[in-house]
Structure formats: structure tokens, C-alpha cells
Amino acid sequence: MNTSEDSLELRSQLDCLYEATLCLNSLQSMEETLPDLVTLLRPLVRIRIAVLLERQESLRTISWREAAVSDGEFEGAQSEAANQLKYLSGLPGSDFDSIDERRGSPAAASTAITIPLIVDHSPIFGVLYLNCHLLTETDITLLHALGGHISIVLDRRLQVKVQQQQRAKVQQQADDLQRMQAEKLSEARFHMLAESLPQMVWTADPRGDVTYVNQRWIDYTGYDLAQSRSGNWLGAVHPDDRKKAEMAWQKAQAEGCAYEVEFRVADRLGNYRWHIARATVEREEDDSIRRWVGTSTDIDYEKRAHLLLLEKNERLVLLSELANDLLTLTVPEDIIRNVFDKISGRLSLDLYLNFIVIPETNKLRLDSYHGIDEDQAQIINPLSWGVGICGAVAAGKQMIMVERMQDLTDPHMEIFRQNGMNACVCYPLIVRNHLIGTLLFGSIKKSTFESDDIELLRTIGDQVAVAIDRIYIEQARFDAMTDLENAREEADSANKAKSLFLANMSHEIRTPIGIILGFAGLALEENPEIEPEVALKTILRNGQLLAQLIDDILDLSKVEAGHMEIERVPTSIHEILDSLSTLFQFKAGEKGLALNVEISTDVPDTIITDPLRLRQCLVNLVGNAIKFTERGEVEVKVRMIEPTGVNEGLGCRLLEFEVRDTGVGLDEIQQNKLFQPFSQGDLSTTKKFGGTGLGLFLSRNLARTLGGELYLSHSSPGLGSTFYLTVDVSSEAAPSRAPSESSASSFNIRSSLEGVNILLVEDAPDNQMLIKKYLEIAGAEVTIACDGREGMEKAMAGSFDLVLMDIQMPICDGYQATSSLRQCGYMKPVVALTANAMRGDRERSIRAGFTDHLMKPINPKQLVMVVKQAAQKKSFNPNHH
Incomplete structure (x- = not known):
């Protein structure tokens, strides 16, 4: 490579390094910076994988890979970077265990370089692991320079972070000190406020343990802070309210919500007053519970007034329900039982006794009861006025309450003691100033009755008295209506009977009158076909019949008025029977009937009775027997009998007459009407045989007046009837009176x-x-x-x-x-x-x-x-x- 090319490459590397420095000095995080650095370097260095391991408080891994890198190769690169960091830093292997476990495949046809991250002579605090397609010396120099820049930036960031942490710690300490001072001031102010309040004030930690109570709490309950901890404050709460207070407190703690509950709290002397306890939560900045702050406010007057109002309302509702029930119930026993069922639970009642006044006596009848057995009820029933609690209430017409009955020795209380009664209260049942009975309630649990309970029971007693009186009035009205209806029916029946009687009487009277007038007219005309003696006898006989009809009517009026009189004189029974035979032999003979009279040997010749009334009874019985018999016989037997029933032991001598016939007889319906006035067997009987229907009614009343009875022994249709007449013939002084017809007959x-x-x-x-x-x-x-x-x-x-x-x-x-x-x-x-x-x-x-x-x-x-x-x-x- 020539010089110009080297110079150009160097310039490119310097520019890249400059851009990288700018990128590192930005405010971006290393997670954001690493991909940008790779992007800057890729025109110069073909990076496939970049792994930045930084160890400060903990090991941090920042990785990047090109898309063509497999997961296995990428994990292998991460593992290699960790191994290099361990080797270069001499750190414990435990800090790299999580990386060592990665076992990726080695990079193929690639070059890896590990650049230590170190500043001056400080310990290494990380490595930059790069896996590239090909690295030159220039690339390595560039990357080492980049590593130095990264080290400086990371170190500077670390120093800034440390300084920030130190400043934050100092600030936190200052803030904590200020907060503690503020809390102390706030707590002092809180305590000063709490001590000045009339309420009882307290605080509790997040667990609910009391941490503070004001002096008002201590003065009222006698519980200091130590005695109020660990739930011991519940000891000052009324036993009946503790469970409610504890459950509300537990619910507030569990839900972190406000606490509010009403309960009674005892003072030092054990007197309870109603309080309302409220508590709110003070929370930390993280919304956790810091503490509970609560108060207990005395609401005794308001609570008792409220409870009293509720009690009055409940009692008004109860009285209203009872009033509705009492209007519908029609049996006194049901009334008392219904009342007891409704109030026994509310007032802790276990017994009631309801006595009713027995009219025209000084005694009480036990009408209904609960809480005693039947044998005990019989002992106190009936109860005389003045005897026992109920008797004393009846006599004095005043309420009586008896307390602690188990301590009393009065024998009248024995039944109550046997049943465990400890207190009772008894009220007179008075309506319109008239005592109708008493009502007693007893309790096993109570030793006395509070004034409110006494007043409630008094009101209930008044309602019960009115209800029972209403039942009696309605029953009396019903009885009166029934009696009136019966009287009306009887009057209608009597009117019908009297109408029939008048029709019969018209026939019975007109018949002899017609005969008398007819024969008298014939006698005056001196009709030769009519013998004067026959005419006169006929007139006399029908006149006597007419007189007998009138006598029967007069006797009926005497019987109905209760004015029937008798004459008890020595009487010959033989003369009465002889006159009876003489009177009816002719009539019996006309019908072909045998009339037999038999007198027992034990019958004395002379008896003491009213001969006229006795003869009247016998004439009616024998006359009826002959009238209603078409064939056969009529038999009269006379004997002395021993007194029985009401006459036994009274020194009576009873003479019995048996009158038997073989006539038409009577069915059951006819027998039931036989002894009613104006009544015969039926209308056909009246039409066929005649008569007024008064004879047997008068004869029975005469028999009873004579000290005996008249009754039908037996009778069957077509088989005849047998009647028995008894009279008392014992010796008795007879009142002076005008001679009767029987005594004048001779x-x-x-x-x-x-x-x-x-x-x-x-x-x-x-x-x-x-x-x-x-x-x-x-x-x-x-x-x-x-x-x-x-x-x-x-x-x-x-x-x-x-x-x-x-x-x-x-x-x-x-x-x-x-x-x-x-x-x-x-x-x-x-x-x-x-x-x-x-x-x-x-x-x-x-x-x-x-x-x-x-x-x-x-x-x-x-x-x-x-x-x-x-x-x-x-x-x-x-x-x-």
C-alpha cells in the first residue's frame, strides 16, 4: 500500500474514531450506543459480533450481531467474551457462571479480538469482544483506540454515577433528618392536641398494636399504655360488645379501611357508657400503612335516647300487632297463648297463669297456663280471693311483683319455686271498673322486672282484659240472640199450638153447648119423643164437661204462672178408685173394653194428698187410655213403692198408679211432644179423638206438685202404652180450706x-x-x-x-x-x-x-x-x- 493510500486510510480511521468519540459522549445508554458504534466501524472493520461486558455493581452484557450470525455462534461469542474478562481481570468465576454455561459454536473463517476496558492502572472493569471477518493491524490499532475511548467514557460515567449516588445519599440523610424533625414536631403537636380533646385518643402501628393512648383514656378506663397493648384494650369493652368491636377492628386492618363501631366502655368503677370508636389510616408515600389514629367519643345520652326510642317503637309495633291479633281471636285461651308467644322471648318469660273470676263467688278459675304441669294446676284451681299472688291481686285489684322468689319461704310460692321461677308480676284484668280475672307472668332468668317491662305488661294486660271482655260480651250477645231465636221459635210454636188449641177448644166448647141448647129447646117444646129425664141428664153431663174444660184452662194459667195450689187432707183411696170406675165403666162398656182396677194389699185405706188433684190426674190418664183404645183392655194397678233418686232419704211414702192400655200407642216423635201443652200425638189424633191437648201437661205438673211424677214407661204404635203416676202420701198437716167437691159428695x-x-x-x-x-x-x-x-x-x-x-x-x-x-x-x-x-x-x-x-x-x-x-x-x- 502506498503512502497516499495509507494516509487516506489513517484519515478515515481518525474520522471514524472521532465520530465514535462523539457517539460515546452522547447521553445515550450503552445499549443504544453499541449498535451505533458498530454502524460507524463497519465501513472500516467488518464486524460480525460485538459483545460489551461491563462489571460495576453487577455484570452487564450488551451484545450485537449481524443477521447472518446463528444463535449458537452468538452464544459462543458471549461465552468467549466472559472467559476473556475472567482471564484478564482475575475475578471469581462465580460472577460469570451464567455466561459460562452458554456453549455456542466457534466462529468460522473469522477473527476475534478482546479489548480490555481499563483506565490508567485501575482494575479492568470490562471487555469489548469483537468477531470480525478479517482484521488488519490498522484495524486492531483502531479498535484498541476505540477501546480506550470506551474505557474513558464508561469510567467517567461510573464516576458521575458514584458522585450522584453520594450526593443522593447525603440528600437522603438530610431529608431523613428533616423528616424526623418534622415528625417529632408533628407528633408533639398531635399529642398536645390529643391531650386537650374530650375524646379518648389512641394510635396503633400497622399490625394494630396500640402505641399511644391519651390521658383521657387512662383516666376513664384505668388502662395505661402498657395495659392497652396487644389487644388488652378490649377488656374495657362490654362483654356483649367485644366480639363486634374485635371483628370490626380485624376487618379494618385486613382491608386497610376506616374503622367505626359503637360499643359500651367501662369506667374505673365498672359503669358502662356508650362510645363510638373511629380510626383512620396514616399512609407512607408508598401507600403502605404508617399507623392508625383513632378516637372514642362518649355518645351515651344520644345512644340511650336512640335505644329508648327504638324500644318504644318496637313496643308500639308489638302492641299494634297484639291489638290486631286480639281483634280476631275468639277464645280467651288463644289470646293469652298468642300474647305469651310474642313477648316471652323479648322479656325472658317462662310462665303465665290466667285466672278468670267465677261469677257470684269469691273464687278464681284457672282458665289457661304455661310453665306448670297439670297436677300443679289442679292444686291451685280454683283459687280463693286473697290466697297466693293471684288471689291477693284479685282481692286488692292492684298489680303485685315478687322478686327473688327462690329466697322466699311462703308456701303459696312453692309451685313457682318448683319450676325455677325467680321473679313474677301479676296484674288484675279490669274492664269498666269490673274485675274479670288476673294474669301472672314468671321468669327464671330475671330476678326483677324493670319499670319499662312492668308498664309494657300492664298495657298488654289491659288489652287482654278488653279482648276477653269483648269475647264474653259477644258470647253473651250470641247467647241472647240464640235465646231470643229459641224464644221466638218457641213463641211461634206456642202460638201455633194455641191456635190449634183454640180451634180445638172451639169444637170442644161448641159441642156441649150445642147439646145443652138443643136438649133444652126440645124439653121446652115438650116433644113426646124426648123423655124429660133423658134430656136433663144429657144437659147435666155436657154442662159438667163444659165446666171441666174451663177448669183445665184455669189450671193451665195457674201452672204457667207457678200458682198451682194443693190441699193435702186425709183421703180414701178406695172412694177415689170407686168413683173412677163408676165414671168410666159406661164409656169402656160402650167400646167393648174391659176396665180393671187392682189395689195392692200394702196400700192403706186412707192417704194424705189432694183428692181433687189426684182424681184429676187419674181421670185424665184413664180417660185417655179409654179414648185411644179401640179393643182390648185398660188396666189400673195401685201399689206402694220405695222412694228413689231425689226423694230417697226424705221420709216420703210414694203411691204408684200404673195405667196400661192396648190402644194405638205412640211413635218416638209423638212421645217427644207428649207432655207439651196444647199437644197431642198429631193433628190426625186430635181430629179423630178430640181433646185440648192439655191433660197430660197439667197432670204431670199436678203430679210433681203432689210430690211425685208422671211419665211414660213404654209405648209402641199399635201395641198400647203404659203410664206411671206417683204421689207422696206421707203424713203432713193440711191447711184449712173450703170443703172440696170430693168431701162434699156424700x-x-x-x-x-x-x-x-x-x-x-x-x-x-x-x-x-x-x-x-x-x-x-x-x-x-x-x-x-x-x-x-x-x-x-x-x-x-x-x-x-x-x-x-x-x-x-x-x-x-x-x-x-x-x-x-x-x-x-x-x-x-x-x-x-x-x-x-x-x-x-x-x-x-x-x-x-x-x-x-x-x-x-x-x-x-x-x-x-x-x-x-x-x-x-x-x-x-x-x-x-
């Missing part, structure tokens, strides 16, 4: 009143004539007055032995006339004549001054007997009336 009226002068005061001419004729037949002398005033005048003017005075008369009635006579000093006997047959008529007559009382229609024998007895008294004695 009395002979002729000449009985011989020489007796009688004044008859009667306004009806027919009665005047009839009564006068009866008395004249008996031998009396009779003077007639037509009204009360005339009767008074004649009585005062004449010398009569006795006055017979009608009651209902014009001008002046019998009561007024007799009363006036007595006031004027008239002392002769005065006997009342009246059609009034109701209870009290006789007593009214006696009070008016009458000596005795006779009812129309007049029985001639009874008339003569009464007049004779009265005339024998000679004068009126008011003290005997």
Missing part, C-alpha cells in the same frame, strides 16, 4: 140449713133463682138484693144469719160492699161468690172482710156445707184472717 143437703136466714146479694136473675132454690131445698130462708148498695142497706137493716155476696156487681161490687159493712161494724158472716178462680182471689176476699170464698159454677152440696160452717161461726173475727 153430704146430704136436705134440711141442712133449717132455720138459717140468708141474704143473697146477686145481680144475675138466673143465678138468684138457682142459688135461692139450692138454699131453700136445704131449708134456709132467702132474701135477695140486686147490687152491693142494696145488699149493704138490707144487711144493716135486717137480722140475717149470713150474707152470700157476689163479687162483680153494678153500682157497688162485693169487695167494696163487704169492706164498708165491716167498717160499719157488721160482724155477721159474709161468704164471697165469684167466677174468679185465679191465685190470690181467695186471699183478696179474706182481706176485704169475707168469711169464706166460693167459686162459680156453684156445686149445691159444697154451697150448703160452706154456708152451714159459716153460719155456725155466728160473728166475724178479724184476728182469724
Whole structure:
């Protein structure tokens, strides 16, 4: 190569070196600079692979290769560069282990050069490994020069970096010192602020351990900083709130979020007050938690007011729910059970007792209960007023609360103690100032009841009382409506029966009246076909039948009014049965029936009873038996029987009459209506056999009045019936009374009143004539007055032995006339004549001054007997009336 070419090449190398120096002095990183250097050198040196290894704090590899270089060759070059660096620097092999493991294939037909990177006599800090196609001496010189420049640049960069690091360290130390001083100042200010606040203030490290508490915390809780560490601060929190506080604190720590919770904190004396605890996070610049800063603020007044409001609202809701339930429930036991189910959990109740007042007594009935067994309930049911808690509440009508029952020795508390009750409260159930019962609640857990609980239970008790009273009122209203409906149905039934009765009575009355009028008319016409005696007997018989109908109607009114009277006198049972046989033998014979009467040997001849009423019962029974029997027989048996049932042990002597027939009999429906008034078997029976339907109803009531009973023993359709009549015939003093028809039946009226002068005061001419004729037949002398005033005048003017005075008369009635006579000093006997047959008529007559009382229609024998007895008294004695 000639000189000019050498000079030109040298210049090119210098220019390249200059450009490389400029490139190295740029602000680019070596990763960016190495490819640029290779690009500058390639026109002079054909570089295939370039590897720059720099060792400062750590080994750094910067590589480049041309596109044709394989991965294996490239890795081999990197490994060779590392080996050269180890060889040249004498560094431990461990720093190059990661490179030594690369095993690439050696470069083929190429030249490699390793240029150490070193400044002055400093240790080598790197190598520049170049793999080229071909290198000349000039290339090697150029590359070594380039290596020197690279070494200087890298060293300078290293020095700059070291200086920067030193300056940064000094600045960091200054910053840390300033920060620490600022933190100390801030902490001092924080502590000063924390100590001046009324709240309890605290801080905690990132782990949650307390690092600071202010004096307010120490003064209130008694816990200093050491005692508050490691979660010990929870000891000041109410046991019921600790879990809530701890879980909220753990959640805040885990999530790095704000902490807020309400709990009760105890002071030094153990008194708890509500606080709200809040904590926020102070974070470092890297957003990590530096510490927690928290406060605890006293909210006791607000919290208790809030809780009280909530409690009141809950109780209002509860009372509203109970009120709705109480409006729908219709059984007192369901009401109490529903109330207990709703409040037992809220108020820790384990027992209730509901007593209801037993009307018209001083006792309580246990209506419903819970918490005691059935045997215990029987012990306290019923409960007298004043006995036990509930009895005392009923007597005083005041609430009673009993505390610590297990410590009491009162025997009335034994049942409560057996069931573990520790406290109870009992309320009177009062509506409109009227006690209807008591309600007691008991608790095992409670030793007493708070005032709010007492007031709530009192309100509930008032609601329960109103609900139970409402049920009673509704039940009473329902019962009244039911009774009213039953009464209406009974009234309708009675009206129908009475309508039927009136229709029957119309027939029963018109029939004898028609016969009486008919035969009387024939007798007046002197019809030769009608014998006078037959006509008169027919008229008499139908008149008696008509009188019996009227007597039945009067007896019915007495029975319905409860005014039936009896006369208990010595009576011949044989005479009654003989008259019964005489009365019905003819009727039985007309129908071809046998009438048999059998008297047991144990029946005495004389019994004590009312002969008229007994005969009335027997006439009805035997008459019915004959009426409803078409063939066969009617049998009457009389015997003495032993008293049973309600009569047993009362000294009764019962006479029993058995009346059996072989007649039509009765089905079950007819038997059920048999003893009802105005009722017979059915309408067809009434039409076929006649009758008013009063006989058996009257006879049963008469039998009971006589101390016995009338009942149907058995009956079957077509097979006949058997009735039993019992009467009490034991000895008993009989009240004085006018002679009855039975006692007058054997009395002979002729000449009985011989020489007796009688004044008859009667306004009806027919009665005047009839009564006068009866008395004249008996031998009396009779003077007639037509009204009360005339009767008074004649009585005062004449010398009569006795006055017979009608009651209902014009001008002046019998009561007024007799009363006036007595006031004027008239002392002769005065006997009342009246059609009034109701209870009290006789007593009214006696009070008016009458000596005795006779009812129309007049029985001639009874008339003569009464007049004779009265005339024998000679004068009126008011003290005997």
C-alpha cells in the first residue's frame, strides 16, 4: 500500500474514531450506543459480533450481531467474551457462571479480538469482544483506540454515577433528618392536641398494636399504655360488645379501611357508657400503612335516647300487632297463648297463669297456663280471693311483683319455686271498673322486672282484659240472640199450638153447648119423643164437661204462672178408685173394653194428698187410655213403692198408679211432644179423638206438685202404652180450706140449713133463682138484693144469719160492699161468690172482710156445707184472717 493510500486510510480511521468519540459522549445508554458504534466501524472493520461486558455493581452484557450470525455462534461469542474478562481481570468465576454455561459454536473463517476496558492502572472493569471477518493491524490499532475511548467514557460515567449516588445519599440523610424533625414536631403537636380533646385518643402501628393512648383514656378506663397493648384494650369493652368491636377492628386492618363501631366502655368503677370508636389510616408515600389514629367519643345520652326510642317503637309495633291479633281471636285461651308467644322471648318469660273470676263467688278459675304441669294446676284451681299472688291481686285489684322468689319461704310460692321461677308480676284484668280475672307472668332468668317491662305488661294486660271482655260480651250477645231465636221459635210454636188449641177448644166448647141448647129447646117444646129425664141428664153431663174444660184452662194459667195450689187432707183411696170406675165403666162398656182396677194389699185405706188433684190426674190418664183404645183392655194397678233418686232419704211414702192400655200407642216423635201443652200425638189424633191437648201437661205438673211424677214407661204404635203416676202420701198437716167437691159428695143437703136466714146479694136473675132454690131445698130462708148498695142497706137493716155476696156487681161490687159493712161494724158472716178462680182471689176476699170464698159454677152440696160452717161461726173475727 502506498503512502497516499495509507494516509487516506489513517484519515478515515481518525474520522471514524472521532465520530465514535462523539457517539460515546452522547447521553445515550450503552445499549443504544453499541449498535451505533458498530454502524460507524463497519465501513472500516467488518464486524460480525460485538459483545460489551461491563462489571460495576453487577455484570452487564450488551451484545450485537449481524443477521447472518446463528444463535449458537452468538452464544459462543458471549461465552468467549466472559472467559476473556475472567482471564484478564482475575475475578471469581462465580460472577460469570451464567455466561459460562452458554456453549455456542466457534466462529468460522473469522477473527476475534478482546479489548480490555481499563483506565490508567485501575482494575479492568470490562471487555469489548469483537468477531470480525478479517482484521488488519490498522484495524486492531483502531479498535484498541476505540477501546480506550470506551474505557474513558464508561469510567467517567461510573464516576458521575458514584458522585450522584453520594450526593443522593447525603440528600437522603438530610431529608431523613428533616423528616424526623418534622415528625417529632408533628407528633408533639398531635399529642398536645390529643391531650386537650374530650375524646379518648389512641394510635396503633400497622399490625394494630396500640402505641399511644391519651390521658383521657387512662383516666376513664384505668388502662395505661402498657395495659392497652396487644389487644388488652378490649377488656374495657362490654362483654356483649367485644366480639363486634374485635371483628370490626380485624376487618379494618385486613382491608386497610376506616374503622367505626359503637360499643359500651367501662369506667374505673365498672359503669358502662356508650362510645363510638373511629380510626383512620396514616399512609407512607408508598401507600403502605404508617399507623392508625383513632378516637372514642362518649355518645351515651344520644345512644340511650336512640335505644329508648327504638324500644318504644318496637313496643308500639308489638302492641299494634297484639291489638290486631286480639281483634280476631275468639277464645280467651288463644289470646293469652298468642300474647305469651310474642313477648316471652323479648322479656325472658317462662310462665303465665290466667285466672278468670267465677261469677257470684269469691273464687278464681284457672282458665289457661304455661310453665306448670297439670297436677300443679289442679292444686291451685280454683283459687280463693286473697290466697297466693293471684288471689291477693284479685282481692286488692292492684298489680303485685315478687322478686327473688327462690329466697322466699311462703308456701303459696312453692309451685313457682318448683319450676325455677325467680321473679313474677301479676296484674288484675279490669274492664269498666269490673274485675274479670288476673294474669301472672314468671321468669327464671330475671330476678326483677324493670319499670319499662312492668308498664309494657300492664298495657298488654289491659288489652287482654278488653279482648276477653269483648269475647264474653259477644258470647253473651250470641247467647241472647240464640235465646231470643229459641224464644221466638218457641213463641211461634206456642202460638201455633194455641191456635190449634183454640180451634180445638172451639169444637170442644161448641159441642156441649150445642147439646145443652138443643136438649133444652126440645124439653121446652115438650116433644113426646124426648123423655124429660133423658134430656136433663144429657144437659147435666155436657154442662159438667163444659165446666171441666174451663177448669183445665184455669189450671193451665195457674201452672204457667207457678200458682198451682194443693190441699193435702186425709183421703180414701178406695172412694177415689170407686168413683173412677163408676165414671168410666159406661164409656169402656160402650167400646167393648174391659176396665180393671187392682189395689195392692200394702196400700192403706186412707192417704194424705189432694183428692181433687189426684182424681184429676187419674181421670185424665184413664180417660185417655179409654179414648185411644179401640179393643182390648185398660188396666189400673195401685201399689206402694220405695222412694228413689231425689226423694230417697226424705221420709216420703210414694203411691204408684200404673195405667196400661192396648190402644194405638205412640211413635218416638209423638212421645217427644207428649207432655207439651196444647199437644197431642198429631193433628190426625186430635181430629179423630178430640181433646185440648192439655191433660197430660197439667197432670204431670199436678203430679210433681203432689210430690211425685208422671211419665211414660213404654209405648209402641199399635201395641198400647203404659203410664206411671206417683204421689207422696206421707203424713203432713193440711191447711184449712173450703170443703172440696170430693168431701162434699156424700153430704146430704136436705134440711141442712133449717132455720138459717140468708141474704143473697146477686145481680144475675138466673143465678138468684138457682142459688135461692139450692138454699131453700136445704131449708134456709132467702132474701135477695140486686147490687152491693142494696145488699149493704138490707144487711144493716135486717137480722140475717149470713150474707152470700157476689163479687162483680153494678153500682157497688162485693169487695167494696163487704169492706164498708165491716167498717160499719157488721160482724155477721159474709161468704164471697165469684167466677174468679185465679191465685190470690181467695186471699183478696179474706182481706176485704169475707168469711169464706166460693167459686162459680156453684156445686149445691159444697154451697150448703160452706154456708152451714159459716153460719155456725155466728160473728166475724178479724184476728182469724
